[in-house]
Amino acid sequence: MSSIAAVSVRRRAGLARREAVDGFLFIAPWLLGFVLWVAGPMLFSLILIFMNWSLLTPPSFAGLENFRTLLSDELIPVSLYNTAYYTFIFVPLHVLLALLAALALNLRIRAVGVFRTVYYLPSITPTVASAMLWLWVFNPDFGLVNLLLRRLQIPSPQWFVDPVWAKPALIIMGLWSLGSAMVIFLAGLQNIPTELYEAASIDGAGTWARFWNVTLPLLSPVIFFNLVVGIIGSFQVFTTVFIVSNGQGGPSNATLFLVLYLYQNGFVFFKMGYASLIAWMLFAIVLIFTGIQFLVARKWVHYEGGL
Amino acid sequence: MGEAVSARTAATARVTPGLTDLTHGVRTLGKGILYFCLIAFGLTFILPYFWMVSTSLKQTGYEFQYPPVWIPNPVVWRNYVDTWNLLPFALWFWNTIVIVVLSMAGAILTASMAGFGFARLRFPGRGLLFTLCLSTMMLPSIVTLIPKFILFTALGWVNTNLPLWVPSWFGGDAFFIFLCRQFFLGIPRELDEAARIDGASSWRIYAQIVLPLSRPVLATMAVFAFQGSWNDFLGPLIYLPDREKMTLAVGLNTMLGMYQTNWNYLMAASTLMTLPIVVLFFLAQRHFVRGIATTGLAGR
Numbered sequence: 366m367s368s369i370a371a372v373s374v375r376r377r378a379g380l381a382r383r384e385a386v387d388g389f390l391f392i393a394p395w396l397l398g399f400v401l402w403v404a405g406p407m408l409f410s411l412i413l414i415f416m417n418w419s420l421l422t423p424p425s426f427a428g429l430e431n432f433r434t435l436l437s438d439e440l441i442p443v444s445l446y447n448t449a450y451y452t453f454i455f456v457p458l459h460v461l462l463a464l465l466a467a468l469a470l471n472l473r474i475r476a477v478g479v480f481r482t483v484y485y486l487p488s489i490t491p492t493v494a495s496a497m498l499w500l501w502v503f504n505p506d507f508g509l510v511n512l513l514l515r516r517l518q519i520p521s522p523q524w525f526v527d528p529v530w531a532k533p534a535l536i537i538m539g540l541w542s543l544g545s546a547m548v549i550f551l552a553g554l555q556n557i558p559t560e561l562y563e564a565a566s567i568d569g570a571g572t573w574a575r576f577w578n579v580t581l582p583l584l585s586p587v588i589f590f591n592l593v594v595g596i597i598g599s600f601q602v603f604t605t606v607f608i609v610s611n612g613q614g615g616p617s618n619a620t621l622f623l624v625l626y627l628y629q630n631g632f633v634f635f636k637m638g639y640a641s642l643i644a645w646m647l648f649a650i651v652l653i654f655t656g657i658q659f660l661v662a663r664k665w666v667h668y669e670g671g672l
Numbered sequence: 673m674g675e676a677v678s679a680r681t682a683a684t685a686r687v688t689p690g691l692t693d694l695t696h697g698v699r700t701l702g703k704g705i706l707y708f709c710l711i712a713f714g715l716t717f718i719l720p721y722f723w724m725v726s727t728s729l730k731q732t733g734y735e736f737q738y739p740p741v742w743i744p745n746p747v748v749w750r751n752y753v754d755t756w757n758l759l760p761f762a763l764w765f766w767n768t769i770v771i772v773v774l775s776m777a778g779a780i781l782t783a784s785m786a787g788f789g790f791a792r793l794r795f796p797g798r799g800l801l802f803t804l805c806l807s808t809m810m811l812p813s814i815v816t817l818i819p820k821f822i823l824f825t826a827l828g829w830v831n832t833n834l835p836l837w838v839p840s841w842f843g844g845d846a847f848f849i850f851l852c853r854q855f856f857l858g859i860p861r862e863l864d865e866a867a868r869i870d871g872a873s874s875w876r877i878y879a880q881i882v883l884p885l886s887r888p889v890l891a892t893m894a895v896f897a898f899q900g901s902w903n904d905f906l907g908p909l910i911y912l913p914d915r916e917k918m919t920l921a922v923g924l925n926t927m928l929g930m931y932q933t934n935w936n937y938l939m940a941a942s943t944l945m946t947l948p949i950v951v952l953f954f955l956a957q958r959h960f961v962r963g964i965a966t967t968g969l970a971g972r
Contacts, residue, residue: 384793387874391789394782395805395849398842403808406819413819420825469710474703482957483714486721489949491903493921494942497928498724501935507736509723516739541720593810601814604905608925624814631818632910641818648815655810 413641420635431642441643443618444626447532448600451622455536456595460588463543467550468580481551488544496608499538500525525609528619535605535620546591553587554580582667589666593658600651603628623647728752728940735935748936755940758931763916764923767833768902771919775837776897779844780890786843787852788878792864802853809846821910835911836901836919845900848893855889856882891959898952920945 389396414431418424435441470481487495502509503524511521522530557580565575603624606614614621614629623643631640722742727735728751730744756762789795790802824835843849863885864877872880883890908919918926924941931937 381794384874385795388789388793388795388798391793391874391878392786392801392843394841395786395843396801398782398839399804399808402820402839402842403811403816406816406823409819409822410815413822418822420822466713469706472706474706474710480710480714483718486950486953487717489899489953490721490946491921491949493903493905493924494945497924497938497942498720500928501727501939502720502723504935507738507935509720509740512738512740541717597810597812601812603814604903604921607905607909608928611929627814627817628906628910631821637818637822644812644815644818648812651810651812 410641410644413638414645416638418637420637424638427638431639434639435642435646440618440621440626444614444621444623447619447621448602448623450532451535451539451602452596452599455539455599456592458536459540459543459546459595460591462540463546463591464550464584464588466543466547467554470547471551471554484547485544488542488547490542492604493608495538495542496605499534499541500609503534503538525620526616528617531609531616531619535602535609538605539599539602546595549591550584550587553584557583585666586668589658589662593655596654596658597651600624600647600654724939724946725943727935728937728943730936732934732936751936751940752944755937755944758937759923759927760915761920761923761941761944764918764920767912767917768919768921771833771836771908772898772901774833775840775901776894778837778841779848779897780893782841783844783848783893784852784883784886784890785878786849787856788874788882790849791853791856792861792877792882793874805843805846805849809850817906817910824911830911831914831917833912833917836904836907840897840901844893844897848896851889851893852886855886859885888959891956895952895956899949902949 415427415429416424417427417430466484470477470484474480490498503511505511505521505523505526508524510524514521524530524534561579561583562575565579570578601624602622606620606622606625607628610616610620610625612625612629612633614625624647627640627643627647630636630643726742726744729747729749730741730751731746731748734741734744786805790798790805820835821830824830827834829835829838859882863881864872867877867881903921904919905921905925908922909925912918912922915926924945927941928938
C-alpha cells in the first residue's frame with residue numbers, strides 16, 4: 366500500500382517538474398528576447414547617455430556633457446511643446462470619438478457591418494500611404510479640403526506649409542484612423558453581459574441611466590487602456606511627421622516631434638549618446654504620465670475581479 | 673424599426689405605460705439623427721480613400737482641375753503600370769514580403785508558445801514573469817532604438833533584413849502573448865487534462881489541441897503582425913539604406929521626394945501599398961473582433 370502511494374507521489378512530483386521545465390521552454394523565446402532586445406539594450410543605453418559616440422570613431426566618456434547640451438538645446442523645448450500639443454489634443458479627442466463610434470456601431474442598426482468596415486478601414490491603411498494621401502488632401506492649392514473650403518467660401522489654411530496649421534492637420538490625420546481604438550471598444554462592449562442591461566431595465570433604468578451605471582463602469586478599463594496606449598503611442602509619433610516634413614520637422618520646426626529630433630541626432634548627426642539621452646527623457650515623461658494615469662485610475666476605473 | 677421592439681423596450685413600456693407613443697416618436701427621431709451622423713462621418717472616412725483612388729486614375733496634369741472632378745475622365749489605368757515601372761517597385765515589394773512573412777511566422781509561433789506557457793503550465797515565477805511581460809507593453813519602444821542599432825551594427829546586420837525579422841522570433845510582441853494567453857484561458861482545461869491522462873506531452877497539447885481551437889486569435893495576430901511589419905518605416909529607414917534593399921514604405925517616401933507633383937503616380941503607389949492590407953483584412957475579418965473580444969479588457 367504505502368509503496369504504491371510513494372510511487373504515485375514521486376510520479377506526481379515528476380510530472381510537476383516536467384510541467385515546470387516545459388513551462389520555461391515554452392516561454393524561453395520570449396524570455397531570451399526580453400534579455401536580448403529589451404533589458405540588455407536598456408542597460409546599455411543607460412551607459413550611452415554618459416558617452417560621446419559617433420559610431421565612426423571609438424566612444425569616449427563624456428560625463429554630464431550630454432545633460433548640459435540637453436538643458437541648453439533650444440530644440441528640446443520646441444520638440445517637447447510640439448509633442449505635448451499633439452498628444453494632449455489628439456489623445457482625448459481620439460478616445461472620445463472612437464468611443465462614440467463604437468457605441469453607435471454597437472446598436473442594432475441596418476448595414477452595421479458596412480459602417481464598421483468603413484470606420485475601420487482608414488486605421489489599417491499603411492502609415493506612409495495615409496501620410497502621402499493626407500499631404501495631397503491638405504495640399505494648399507489643389508487638395509480636397511481646400512477645394513471644398515473654397516467652394517463654401519471659408520478661408521483655407523495652408524495646412525502643412527503653415528507652422529500654425531501643421532499640427533492641427535496632423536491631429537485631423539490621426540483622428541481619421543480611430544478604427545483600432547474603436548474595435549477595442551466594440552470588443553469591450555460586446556463583453557458586457559446583456560443580463561445586466563435587462564436587470565437595470567427591470568429596475569426602471571432608462572437608456573441614459575443604463576449607459577451611466579452599466580456601460581460606462583464596465584467599459585472603464587477599456588477606456589483606460591486606450592488612454593494609456595494612446596499617450597504612449599502619440600509621444601512616439603514619427604512616420605507621419607517624417608513624411609509630411611521630409612524628415613526636417615518643418616515648417617519652422619512646427620512638426621519637430623521628440624522622436625524625429627531623436628532620429629536626427631542619432632542617424633543624421635550621429636550623436637548616439639545624446640540621442641540615447643533624449644530617448645531616456647522621453648521614457649521618463651511617458652513613465653510619469655502612465656504613473657499618474659494609474660493613480661487616477663483607482664478613482665474611476667471599475668474592475669470586476671481584476672484581469 | 674418601430675415594430676422591432678426589443679425585450680428591453682417592452683420592459684420599459686410596462687413600467688411607464690402612458691409614455692409609449694411619445695417614446696416611439698422620440699425613438700424614430702433619434703434613429704434618424706443617428707443614421708444621419710453615421711452616414712456623414714462615414715463619408716468623411718471614405719472620401720479621402722475615394723480621392724486617393726480617383727487621383728490615381730487621372731491623366732497627368734488633370735489632378736489640378738478646378739472644380740474637383742470625382743470620376744476621372746479619361747480613366748487612366750496605365751498610371752498603375754507606369755508607377756510600377758518608374759521605380760524598382762517589384763523589388764521593393766519582394767523585399768517587404770520576405771520580411772513580413774519571416775517576422776509574422778516567428779511572432780505567431782513564439783507568442784503562442786509563450787501564451788500557452790503562461791496560460792496552461794505551472795512553473796515557479798510564472799505570475800511575476802507574466803507581469804514583466806505585460807509591463808513591457810507600456811515601454812516606449814523608442815528607448816531601445818539606439819542601443820539596438822549599435823548592437824546590430826556590431827553584429828554586421830546593418831544593410832541586411834535580419835534586424836527587421838529576427839527579433840520577432842523571440843516572443844513577437846508582448847501584446848500578442850497577452851492576446852494568446854487570454855484566449856487559451858477560455859479553452860476548457862478538461863480537454864488537455866484528458867489528453868494528458870492519455871499520455872500526451874505539453875507540446876502535443878499545444879500543437880494538436882490548443883492551436884487548432886485558436887483560429888480567431890491566430891488570425892487576429894496574423895493581421896496585426898502583417899500590418900506591423902508591412903507598415904514599419906523607422907526600422908527599414910535606418911537598417912536598409914540601399915535602394916536595392918528598401919521596403920515599400922521607405923521606397924514610397926523616396927518616390928515622394930522624386931515625383932513631388934505627380935500626384936496621380938503617388939496616389940497609385942499609395943493605393944498599391946494599401947491594397948494587400950485591405951485584402952488581408954477582409955479575409956480575416958470574420959475572426960477579428962472575436963479575437964480581440966477574448967482579451968477580456970472589460971475586466972472579466
